[in-house]
Amino acid sequence: xxxxxxxxxxxxxxxxxxxxxxxxxxxxxxxxxxxxxxxxxxxxxxxxxxxxxxxxxxxxxxxxxxxxxxxxxxxxxxxxxxxxxxxxxxxxxxxxxxxxxxxxxxxxxxxxxxxxxxxxxxxxxxxxxxxxxxxxxxxxxxxxxxxxxxxxxxxxxxxxxxxxxxxxxxxxxxxxxxxxxxxxxxxxxxxxxxxxxxxxxxxxxxxxxxxxxxxxxxxxxxxxxxxxxxxxxxxxxxxxxxxxxxxxxxxxxxxxxxxxxxxxxxxxxxxxxxxxxxxxxxxxxxxxxxxxxxxxxxxxxxxxxxxxxxxxxxxxxxxxxxxxxxxxxxxxxxxxxxxxxxxxxxxxxxxxxxxxxxxxxxxxxxxxxxxxxxxxxxxxxxxxxxxxxxxxxxxxxxxxxxxxxxxxxxxxxxxxxxxxxxxxxxxxxxxxxxxxxxxxxxxxxxxxxxxxxxxxxxxxxxxxxxxxxxxxxxxxxxxxxxxxxxxxxxxxxxxxxxxxxxxxxxxxxxxxxxxxxxxxxxxxxxxxxxxxxxxxxxxxxxxxxxxxxxxxxxxxxxxxxxxxxxxxxxxxxxxxxx
Amino acid sequence: xxxxxxxxxxxxxxxxxxxxxxxxxxxxxxxxxxxxxxxxxxxxxxxxxxxxxxxxxxxxxxxxxxxxxxxxxxxxxxxxxxxxxxxxxxxxxxxxxxxxxx
Numbered sequence: 001x002x003x004x005x006x007x008x009x010x011x012x013x014x015x016x017x018x019x020x021x022x023x024x025x026x027x028x029x030x031x032x033x034x035x036x037x038x039x040x041x042x043x044x045x046x047x048x049x050x051x052x053x054x055x056x057x058x059x060x061x062x063x064x065x066x067x068x069x070x071x072x073x074x075x076x077x078x079x080x081x082x083x084x085x086x087x088x089x090x091x092x093x094x095x096x097x098x099x100x101x102x103x104x105x106x107x108x109x110x111x112x113x114x115x116x117x118x119x120x121x122x123x124x125x126x127x128x129x130x131x132x133x134x135x136x137x138x139x140x141x142x143x144x145x146x147x148x149x150x151x152x153x154x155x156x157x158x159x160x161x162x163x164x165x166x167x168x169x170x171x172x173x174x175x176x177x178x179x180x181x182x183x184x185x186x187x188x189x190x191x192x193x194x195x196x197x198x199x200x201x202x203x204x205x206x207x208x209x210x211x212x213x214x215x216x217x218x219x220x221x222x223x224x225x226x227x228x229x230x231x232x233x234x235x236x237x238x239x240x241x242x243x244x245x246x247x248x249x250x251x252x253x254x255x256x257x258x259x260x261x262x263x264x265x266x267x268x269x270x271x272x273x274x275x276x277x278x279x280x281x282x283x284x285x286x287x288x289x290x291x292x293x294x295x296x297x298x299x300x301x302x303x304x305x306x307x308x309x310x311x312x313x314x315x316x317x318x319x320x321x322x323x324x325x326x327x328x329x330x331x332x333x334x335x336x337x338x339x340x341x342x343x344x345x346x347x348x349x350x351x352x353x354x355x356x357x358x359x360x361x362x363x364x365x366x367x368x369x370x371x372x373x374x375x376x377x378x379x380x381x382x383x384x385x386x387x388x389x390x391x392x393x394x395x396x397x398x399x400x401x402x403x404x405x406x407x408x409x410x411x412x413x414x415x416x417x418x419x420x421x422x423x424x425x426x427x428x429x430x431x432x433x434x435x436x437x438x439x440x441x442x443x444x445x446x447x448x449x450x451x452x453x454x455x456x457x458x459x460x461x462x463x464x465x466x467x468x469x470x471x472x473x474x475x476x477x478x479x480x481x482x483x484x485x486x487x488x489x490x491x492x493x494x495x496x497x498x499x500x501x502x503x504x505x506x507x508x509x510x511x512x513x514x515x516x517x518x519x520x521x522x523x524x525x526x527x528x529x530x531x532x533x534x535x536x537x538x539x540x541x542x543x544x545x546x547x548x549x550x551x552x553x554x555x556x557x558x559x560x561x562x563x564x565x566x567x568x569x570x571x572x573x574x575x576x577x578x
Numbered sequence: 579x580x581x582x583x584x585x586x587x588x589x590x591x592x593x594x595x596x597x598x599x600x601x602x603x604x605x606x607x608x609x610x611x612x613x614x615x616x617x618x619x620x621x622x623x624x625x626x627x628x629x630x631x632x633x634x635x636x637x638x639x640x641x642x643x644x645x646x647x648x649x650x651x652x653x654x655x656x657x658x659x660x661x662x663x664x665x666x667x668x669x670x671x672x673x674x675x676x677x678x679x680x
Contacts, residue, residue, distance in 0.1 A: 350630040355668035359676035372669070376662035380654050383634055384641060387605050434658075438651045444658065455673050464677055 001167065007065035008166035014065075014072035015045050021075050025285050026244045032190040032202075033241035039183045040234055040251050044300060045071070047158040047257065050165075051303055054140035061166045063138070093199040101449070102185075102207045108457070109181060109210075112220045113174040115471050118507060119461055119480045120362045123222030125503035125546075126150045128173070131161050132510040135168065136517065142311065146495070146520050147503045148324070151317050153304035155257030156180075156224035169513045171475055177219040177226060184230035184425075185210055187237035192429045194240040195392055197436070205432040208449055209233075212424045213360040214369025214417075216456035221362035224259050229421035231255040232265045232402065236425075239272050240395070242279045246293035253301030260316065261419045264409045268402025275394040323411075337408040344412035346404075353417055359460030364418040370427065373448035377441070378427025381434035399426040481508035485568045490540045492517040493570075494533045496554060498547030509542055526556035530573065539564075539573040609638040 019042035027034045049067050053059045058067070118124050129145035144150035159176040185206035192202035209215060218226035235251045252269065255262030285293075305315035316335070318324050324333040334341065349368060354375055356367040370378075386393040403423050410416045435441035458467055469483050481487040486508045495518050497504040509518045519536050523529040533541065543550055554571060557563050564572045612635035637657060641650065 352668075355665055356672070357668045358672045372662055372665045375665050376658045379661065380637065380657045383637060384650065384654055387638060387641065434651075434654060438655065441651065441655050441658065444655075444662065448662070460676055 004061045004167045004169075007061040011049075011065045011068040011162075011166065014068035015042050015049075017072045018042075018045050018068075018075045021072075021079050024079075025289060026247050028241060028243060030241060032186065032193055033238075033243060036183075036186045036190050036234060036237055036241075037243065037247055039186050040238070040247065040254070043159060043179060043183060044250055044254055044296070046162045047155060047254065047300055048296065050158040050161050051300075053165075054134060054161075057139040059134055059138045059140075059161070059165060061168065064162070064165050094203055095200050098200045098203045098207070102203055105207055105210045105453070106178075108453075109178050109219055112458075113172060113178060114475070115467075115478075116174065116220050116459075116462070117470065117478045117480055117512060118170065118173065118222045119459075120221045120223060121503065121505070122149075122363065124480065124505045124507035126152070127154075127157060127222050127224065128160070128170075128507040129510075130154060131157050131164060131173075132507055132514055132518070134161060135164060135514045136510070143520070145506050146497060147506075148318050149503075151308055151312065153257055153259060153308075155254060155259070155300075155304070156227045158257075159227075160222070169476070171478065171512065173222065174220040177221070180227045180230040181210055181215070181219055184215070184226075184233050187230070187234035188425050188428065190237040190241055191233065191395070191425065192432065194237075195395070195429055195433070197429070197432055201432045201436050205428050208373055208431065208445075208452075209425055209428045211371070211449055211452040211456065212369065212374060212421070212428070213356065213371045213452060213456050214364050214367075214421045214424070216452070217360045217362050217364075217369065217459040217461075218418070218421070221459060221461075223362055223418070225261075225418040225421055227258050228255060228262050228265075228419070229425075231258065231262065232269070232422040233425045235265075235269050236272055236395075236398065236422075239269065239276055242276075244285065246285070246290055246297070248273075249297045250293060250300075253297035256301040257303060260319075261406065261410070264406035264419070265402040265422065267405040268398045268400070271401050272395065272398035275398065331411065332413075334409065334411045337405070339408065341410065341412045342404060342408040345407040345410070345416055348412060349417065360456060361460035363415045365414050368417045369421070370424045371448070371452045373431055373445065373452060374424040374427035377431035377434055377445060377448065378424065379430075381430035382427060385430055385433055396426055396430075399423055477512060479508055479512050480505075481511070484508070484545070486542065488516070488540060488542070488570060491515060492519065492536070492538045492540070494519045494521050494536075494538050494541040495544065496521065496541055496547075496551050497544040498549065498551045504544030504546040506544070524553055526553060526560045526562060529553050529557060530560075530562045533573065534576050539575050541571045541573065543569050543571070545569070605638055609635040613639070 019038045022041050023037040053064050126147035126149045133141045133143050160173050163172045163175040188209045189202045189206040192205040231254050238248050308317040309315040319333050323331045323335045326332045353368045386396045403420050406419050435445040493509050495506045510516050521532045523532045564574045
């Protein structure tokens with residue numbers, strides 16, 4: 001463990017050094033803008049290191065740390081200078097009250113990371129399952145679980161892998177969410193500053209965005225929608241601050257690597273770029289460096305799509321020209337824009353979802369998750385500001401274009417609003433503008449922030465009575481499996497789900513330290529199934545809660561007498577003599 | 579201090595210019611067009627988004643009234659309190675149910 005912690009520290013120091021060095025070529029001289037550049041480049045660096053380690057087969061603590069240090073040494077060597085750390089703000093820019101609010105939110109996020117382990121259905125079904133396979137194999141693997149969504153682009157999972165690989169344990173896995181939240185807040189701070197808010201209120205705008213319920217609950221969920229929002233806001237902010245084009249392209253490529261939904265934001269981003277096209281961008285960087293940045297952006301943005309094209313002959317696998325259907329043939333993912341879902345999505349938002357009538361679950365089931373501050377204070381403020389200022393109107397219009405564009409691309413289902421979590425950013429900025437000079441509205445603002453802080457102490461997926469069950473577990477074994485009767489004592493287990501394209505909680509079977517091997521048998525007859533698992537020396541089978549009934553093949557195994565005994569969802573098979 | 583043109587002129591990176599009057603005219607016209615179109619196409623039990631656009635447009639028109647333009651904060655504040663009450667009325671029961679789950 002000490003070696004892992006040392007590697008974690010070394011690799012993170014290297015990543016910061018590389019980010020400072022590379023961003024120094026693109027600095028604007030404006031501290032918030034430069035900090036955002038450093039954060040963006042650091043996340044891109046992390047993603048690239050994990051890709052290189054995953055392809056090269058050295059996805060281990062020493063492998064990733066060595067790669068990071070080598071990259072840092074090469075970067076310093078090429079630059080022949082030490083990185084400048086002249087990015088420190090003057091403390092006096094902010095009042096203690098604003099700093100305390102921001103600190104409270106950050107500390108709470110870190111505590112949530114420590115005490116919660118992955119629980120969300122989508123996360124433990126396909127987002128994290130591939131990470132478990134990668135970590136166990138020390139390389140990228142084609143085996144990523146049985147979920148049909150397993151082959152989706154995994155840019156966010158690269159960041160999660162970074163926080164997992166050194167300790168060989170998932171206790172810090174949600175730090176990826178904190179990393180992206182910091183990116184979102186830095187972006188929002190910069191956007192707010194560029195609309196003319198002072199440092200204090202810009203910090204409060206960023207803090208209020210971190211408390212947007214949808215953002216706060218996704219932070220620790222292992223889902224990548226908050227990451228998309230963060231990168232989207234960062235891209236808008238980089239454009240607003242006149243950042244170099246290659247930084248903007250780098251941020252956009254990161255978004256595309258995380259999730260194709262980011263492409264839905266691009267019309268708004270392009271529109272904002274067009275609005276700001278006359279903005280001075282005088283920084284010049286040599287052509288080789290420019291080409292280097294662009295190549296890195298192209299590699300990162302296209303990596304998972306090229307992989308899918310090679311493996312499945314379809315860069316968007318499993319989504320085809322007609323979208324993607326579930327086992328019953330019902331379309332679950334759309335492909336391409338359309339007006340009718342856009343109108344349905346607008347209706348759904350305005351008719352009910354905007355009021356957040358159900359708990360703030362990570363998937364934002366039937367709710368927008370924007371919170372009272374954005375809805376009650378932000379929305380009227382944006383209308384007011386857009387009427388009075390061209391610049392604000394252009395920014396709001398660009399956000400609106402991205403919102404409508406995403407609405408036109410996604411299906412009208414129960415959770416489509418998690419794809420537009422970037423939008424409350426403009427509402428938070430508007431709210432700060434509205435309240436900053438009026439004591440009555442200020443009271444309302446802080447009351448809303450307090451309410452949002454309280455209701456997002458835990459994600460809606462975890463009712464308060466369940467939280468002590470996480471806390472009382474020792475951190476080494478802390479797992480949702482202990483709560484959901486999915487914990488086992490073996491070092492290998494087979495995972496069975498009724499419908500193969502359905503999802504399931506296979507990730508929890510790997511255990512938090514990835515010490516358990518998980519196999520996904522494919523045989524349909526009882527004898528073949530028994531042979532398949534026993535050939536792998538596996539005699540424990542778990543059937544998913546996603547299966548309404550015990551899978552037929554397991555029933556057949558029981559009838560054939562292959563099973564020794566059953567405990568809950570586990571079937572202990574008779575061991576074959578060697 | 580109310581959110582006046584002067585404050586915004588300082589606040590927003592592009593200073594206000596002569597086009598301000600023209601923009602106000604556009605807002606005025608756009609708001610009326612939105613109200614008329616949304617009301618004309620509104621159906622019984624139809625989509626609520628038309629009502630929302632109407633509310634926003636009417637809100638824009640109200641802000642143009644001379645008496646309101648001198649009390650922008652108060653007007654927006656009243657609207658914000660109304661929205662907050664509406665939000666909490668729908669949000670709070672769900673949150674309380676979640677918090678009380680045995």
